[in-house]
Amino acid sequence: MSLLRRRIRLPGPQRTIVGRWQRALLLGQQKLAKQIVYGLDPSVWDRDAVAVVEAMLEIAVPRYSRPHPYEHQLDQFLIELRATYPDERTPRGADIEALIRATLGESNVGIGHIDGQTRYAIHGLVVDLLSKRCR
Numbered sequence: 712m713s714l715l716r717r718r719i720r721l722p723g724p725q726r727t728i729v730g731r732w733q734r735a736l737l738l739g740q741q742k743l744a745k746q747i748v749y750g751l752d753p754s755v756w757d758r759d760a761v762a763v764v765e766a767m768l769e770i771a772v773p774r775y776s777r778p779h780p781y782e783h784q785l786d787q788f789l790i791e792l793r794a795t796y797p798d799e800r801t802p803r804g805a806d807i808e809a810l811i812r813a814t815l816g817e818s819n820v821g822i823g824h825i826d827g828q829t830r831y832a833i834h835g836l837v838v839d840l841l842s843k844r845c846r
Contacts, residue, residue: 727760728747728748728751728760729759729760729763729764730763731747732744732747732748733763733764733767735747736838736839736842737842739842739843741839741843748835761827761831764831764834764835764838765830765834767834767838768810768814768833768834768837768838769814771837771838771841771842772811772814772815772837773814773815774841775841775844775845776788776811776815785808785811785812788811789804789807789808791840792804792807792836792837792840795840795843796836796840800832801832801836802829802832802833802836806822806825806829806833807833807836807837809821809822809825810822810825810830810833810837811837
């Protein structure tokens with residue numbers, strides 16, 4: 712049984728890690744969001760949690776991008792992403808661009824080479840930056 716399903720059966724407010732992270736992120740509590748996931752073993756996040764983060768990306772990207780964004784819009788977004796997250800562990804710009812384009816419905820984009828951990832990192836970074844833009 713997944714972590715989220717087990718949590719749903721517990722009385723009281725839901726306290727999943729992904730739920731706490733998502734709430735902190737959307738409320739602009741960046742420090743808390745980082746504390747929640749900093750040093751967290753990825754195995755703690757089950758498939759349901761990864762699906763929640765992916766769903767956040769699938770909702771956020773179309774709201775803040777046009778379908779088939781102009782090249783300069785996507786380039787600007789990638790520049791802003793690199794400036795906001797200068798860490799060398801930040802995924803490659805080409806992978807981020809491919810995932811964004813696939814999320815916007817472009818069918819000719821290859822994303823099969825992007826492993827699950829990299830996808831998860833991209834989902835989190837993109838959603839975090841988009842939530843910062845909304846404030």
